[in-house]
Structures are given as structure tokens and as C-alpha cells.
Amino acid sequence: MGKVTGFMEYDRLEEGYLPVESRLKNYKEFVIGLKSDDAKVQSARCMDCGTPFCNNGCPVNNIIPDFNDLVFRNDWRNAIRVLHSTNNFPEFTGRICPAPCEAACTLNVNDDAVGIKSIEHAIIDRAWAEGWVAPQPAKHKTDKRVAVVGSGPAGLAAAQQLARAGHDVVVFEKNDRVGGLLRYGIPDFKMEKTHIDRRVKQMEAEGVVFRTGVMVGALPKGSKVTNWAKETVSAEQLKAEFDAVLLAGGAEQSRDLPVPGRDLEGVYFAMEFLPQQNKVNAGDKLKGQLRAEGKHVIVIGGGDTGSDCVGTSNRHGAASVTQFELMPTPPEQEDRPLTWPYWPYKLRTSSSHEEGCQREFAIATKEFVGEKGKLTGLKTVRVEWQGGKMVEVPGSEQLLKADMALLAMGFVNPVGTILEAFGVDKDNRGNAKATTEAHHGYRTSVEKVxxxxxxxxxxxxxxxxxxxGRQAARSVDEFLMGHSELPR
Structure with a gap:
């Protein structure tokens, strides 16, 4: 424990932001990370609890009290070793994770939680700056070949773990660049893509082979996704050429809104809109890019993807941006004794909201209205919840002006063609059916898949x-070798 009384002496210190007017001029990151001395003070607030709820609140089970203590003692090199022992890519999570660890922090019962995410961010940024993040190639090769389909965070984590176990790993990505939804779903102002690029270089030095522009299975008919590959590889070919196949693609099937006027020009999925700007930022030339400048934009969906649409629309120079949420306005402060250490239900205001956005809660879209095939407005109605059911409020109908509507209501399941190509059983939500049990975990109904x-x-x-990705890598390694020394 760094300082026994630290949690009583020091207040939480937040990371800073560049001013709105300057950050709206570009697509670069604008978070100002903690300096080393500030991170040390923040880590002094950690109480090193007998039961560290933060560890369980973190999905990768980061050993948070330990790296906090190491930061307090200025032992940054060991801090990154501890952090990397559970998390392959803390530069991703230190930027875009919502930090459920902080919701579970014991201080959060009646005070401000330790700024765990900001400390993680500081550790990994310093590690890269100091040259401490280096390739870790396997000392011995197994002569086993593994295909990883999808280069998002799950695929990358699995590929790195498997390569370090000595297997020959090939990652197949349908897009032209590695990263999956990290690359083409998350705006650059939240995470610049150089963070992906340098991890790819590290993994290539560890022996991972990346094949971009390759679609495994068949291209979905009539797909509106903009980045489909030009080359296809069959499921049979992968099963024949590799000793194991890991399917680690994203849930890219966007939830639609089938109301009248849905086919009007000006109504788009968020994942038609966001990837285009990321491609332009990367230097690509796009014809007919979806742009929001001068338009009245309505974003339908109150989650992170909707927030990303808000931030991108503001950077385009939208005339106005409004975000819809079907649910009622959450409380500004959670009921901590009721919810702690779990993720609380409360109002969350993102940096994109602060850049300019009108937020509407308890509202539903009844119809997209247009003229000459183009969107001009939305017919809406207020809703309320009675007995667990949503009902419309009589007399609350409105017609709101809109030149662009972006559907950001989440994703229902993976694009089905890849699961069908492998003949994998699906669960009742259309995802690949596989358990997470310690032994034989992440196996599908198809042998070695x-x-x-x-x-x-x-x-x-x-x-x-x-x-x-990490847990699946252990299961694949165990399947191939009969045992595994990879962490679970």
C-alpha cells in the first residue's frame, strides 16, 4: 500500500481536455494525460483493500492495487509488467474503456473513486515513450498453425498470446487495414490509429502474419458496409490448412429502425457514417463521403456509438446535432449503496456531448419524412414506461427538422455469413454458440473451430x-498441445 492515509489526504484528479474550439478543428486525440507526479498522487489514494473489488470489476482482472503501488513508488517499469500480465493493449483500454473498475472501487461507496483508468493510461504511455514495449517472440516453435478471423481487440489479443506460445498465427481481416472496429468504428479523436499500427509492428516481430482485404466465407448480399474485402477464402480452406481456427470478428449487424420513410436519402447506419471519416483521416480518397456540414443531424441511440456520431458531426460543421434516447433521463447521481460495486445506472455526459448536442430522452421515432426522396424531418412521439411496457404519451407528437438521421441503436449479432460458412451452431441471439468453461472453453459445435x-x-x-481473446487463446493452445501455460 503506497500511502496508508492517501485516500484521506488527496482528491481525485481528472485528466484534462483541450478546449472545445481547438479540438473541433481536427480529429486528433485531445485528452491530456496525467503527469508522472500527478499519477503518483492519484495512486496514493488506493487503499489496497483486503478484497479489491476493482479487480473483479475489471473484465481482464487487472491487478490494480499492485500497479497503483508501483506507480506510487516510481517503479514504472514493473508497473507496466504487471499491467501487461493481464492486458495486452492497455493503450486501447486506457483511452476507450468506460472503467467498470472505478465503479467497483471501494472509495466509490461514499467518495470519488481512484482514477484507475488515468493511471493505466499514464503507465502505458510512459512505457512506449521509454521503449519498454518490445516484441516477445516465442523461444520455441510448435509447428502448429492457427487462423484467427478478425483483427479487432479479441483477434489481436488471441493472436499475440498464441504467437508467444510458439504457434504460427495468421490473422485474416476483411478490411484494408488491421484493427476491426477499433480501426473503423472508433473515431480518431477518441483513439488515434497509430496505437494499433505500433502493436501490429510488435506482433509481426513476434511472428504474427496479417492478411488484410480477405473475407472468410461469402460477401453478404446487399451489404451496405463500406469496407468489404476484394478476396475471399472459404471455411473449408482454412480448416484444411490450419490446425485450429478462431472466429473473433465483431458484432457488425446494426439494429435497424423499420418505420415509414426508412429508405429516404439521408437516413444511414452509424457504421456507414463513422468508418468513412476514419478512412479519410488515414489518407484515403472517398467519392460521395457522408458529410454532416450545414445539416441538422439527429442521432438515434444514446450509447457510445451515438456519442461518436455526435462528435464526428460537430467536426464536420453540422448546423445542429440532436441525440435521441428511448429510455427516460437517468438520475444524475446513482444510488451507491444499492448499486456498488456494480456498473451504475446514471446520466453520463461524454466529451462529444460537451462539444455541442441537444439530448432528448423518452422519445421515439414514428416516421422519417422527406421530399423528392430526401429526408427533411422526423415525426416523433414522447414515451413513458408503465408496468414495464413502453406507451406513447397522447398529444406529444412532433415534427423535427432533419437533413441527416444516423441510426446508432447498437448491434444485434455478427454478420451471419461467416458462421454459416463454418456451419457453427448459433445461440438464440444469432451469435456463435460456445461456452467459457475453463476446460474446452470457446469451442464451437465444429471440430477445431x-x-x-x-x-x-x-x-x-x-x-x-x-x-x-486471451482466454480463447489458452483454450486453443490446450487443444493443440494437451496443456497450456498461457494465463487465463
Missing amino acids: FAAGDMRRGQSLVVWAIRE
Whole structure:
């Protein structure tokens, strides 16, 4: 424990932001991380609890009190070793994880939680700056070959673990660049893609081979996703050429809103809109990019993807941005004695909201209205919840002006063609059916085919994807070798 009385002496210190007017001019990250001295003070607030609820609150079970103590003692090199022992990519989670560990922090019962995420961010950024993040190639090779389908956080974590166990790993990615939804789902202002690129270089030095522009299975008919590959590889070919296959793609099937006017020009999925800007930021030339400048934009969906649409629309120069949420306005402060140490239900205001956004709660879209095939507005109605059912409020109908509507209501399941290509059994939500048991975990109904991440659990967090990738890697290693020394 760094300082016994630290939690009584020091207040929580938040990371800083660049001013709104400057950060809206570009797509670069704008979070100002903690300096080393500030991170040390923040880590002094950790109480090193007898039961560290933060560890269980973290999906990858980061050993949080230990790295807090090491930061307090200025032992940053060991701090990154502890952090990397459970998390392959803390530069991802230190930027975009919602930090369920902090919700579970014992201080959060009646005070401000330890700034765990900001400390993690500081550790990994310093580790890269100091040159402490280096390739860790396997000392011995197994002559086993593993195909990983999908290069998002689950696929990357699994591939790195398997390569370090000595297997020959090939990662197949349908897009033109590695990263999956990290690359084309998360705006650059939340996480610049250089963080992915340098991990790819590290993994290539560890022996991982990346094949981009390759779709495993068949291209979905009529797909509106913009980044489909130009080359296909059959499931039979992968099963024949590799000793094991891990399906680690994302849950990319967007939830639709089948109301009148859905086919009007101006109504798009968030995942038609967001990836295009990321590609432009990467230097690609796009014809007919979906742009929000000068438009009245309505984002339907109150989650993180909706928030990303808000931030991107503001950077485009939208005339106005409004975000819809079907549920009522959450309380500004959670009921801590009731919810702790679990993730609380409360109002969350993102940096994108602070950049300019009108938020509407308890509202539903009845119809997209247009002229000459183009969107001009939305017919809406207020809703309330009675006996667990949503009912419309009589007389609350409105017509709101809109030139662009972005559907950001989440994702229902993986694009089905890959699961069908392998003949994998699905659960009742359309995901790959596989358990997470310690032995034989992540195996599908098809011999030597495994599934992890959003492909198995459905839409979830990056940190859950990393956890599942790591655990699936152990299961694959165990399947191939009869035992595994990889951490679970």
C-alpha cells in the first residue's frame, strides 16, 4: 500500500481536455494525460483493500492495487509488467474503456473513486515513450498453425498470446487495414490509429502474419458496409490448412429502425457514417463521403456509438446535432449503496456531448419524412414506461427538422455469413454458440473451430473482447498441445 492515509489526504484528479474550439478543428486525440507526479498522487489514494473489488470489476482482472503501488513508488517499469500480465493493449483500454473498475472501487461507496483508468493510461504511455514495449517472440516453435478471423481487440489479443506460445498465427481481416472496429468504428479523436499500427509492428516481430482485404466465407448480399474485402477464402480452406481456427470478428449487424420513410436519402447506419471519416483521416480518397456540414443531424441511440456520431458531426460543421434516447433521463447521481460495486445506472455526459448536442430522452421515432426522396424531418412521439411496457404519451407528437438521421441503436449479432460458412451452431441471439468453461472453453459445435469476443458474446466492450481473446487463446493452445501455460 503506497500511502496508508492517501485516500484521506488527496482528491481525485481528472485528466484534462483541450478546449472545445481547438479540438473541433481536427480529429486528433485531445485528452491530456496525467503527469508522472500527478499519477503518483492519484495512486496514493488506493487503499489496497483486503478484497479489491476493482479487480473483479475489471473484465481482464487487472491487478490494480499492485500497479497503483508501483506507480506510487516510481517503479514504472514493473508497473507496466504487471499491467501487461493481464492486458495486452492497455493503450486501447486506457483511452476507450468506460472503467467498470472505478465503479467497483471501494472509495466509490461514499467518495470519488481512484482514477484507475488515468493511471493505466499514464503507465502505458510512459512505457512506449521509454521503449519498454518490445516484441516477445516465442523461444520455441510448435509447428502448429492457427487462423484467427478478425483483427479487432479479441483477434489481436488471441493472436499475440498464441504467437508467444510458439504457434504460427495468421490473422485474416476483411478490411484494408488491421484493427476491426477499433480501426473503423472508433473515431480518431477518441483513439488515434497509430496505437494499433505500433502493436501490429510488435506482433509481426513476434511472428504474427496479417492478411488484410480477405473475407472468410461469402460477401453478404446487399451489404451496405463500406469496407468489404476484394478476396475471399472459404471455411473449408482454412480448416484444411490450419490446425485450429478462431472466429473473433465483431458484432457488425446494426439494429435497424423499420418505420415509414426508412429508405429516404439521408437516413444511414452509424457504421456507414463513422468508418468513412476514419478512412479519410488515414489518407484515403472517398467519392460521395457522408458529410454532416450545414445539416441538422439527429442521432438515434444514446450509447457510445451515438456519442461518436455526435462528435464526428460537430467536426464536420453540422448546423445542429440532436441525440435521441428511448429510455427516460437517468438520475444524475446513482444510488451507491444499492448499486456498488456494480456498473451504475446514471446520466453520463461524454466529451462529444460537451462539444455541442441537444439530448432528448423518452422519445421515439414514428416516421422519417422527406421530399423528392430526401429526408427533411422526423415525426416523433414522447414515451413513458408503465408496468414495464413502453406507451406513447397522447398529444406529444412532433415534427423535427432533419437533413441527416444516423441510426446508432447498437448491434444485434455478427454478420451471419461467416458462421454459416463454418456451419457453427448459433445461440438464440444469432451469435456463435460456445461456452467459457475453463476446460474446452470457446469451442464451437465444429471440430477445431473456436469463437470469442463479440462473435460469441454479442456487442460488448473492448476490454471484454481482450479478455475473451486471451482466454480463447489458452483454450486453443490446450487443444493443440494437451496443456497450456498461457494465463487465463
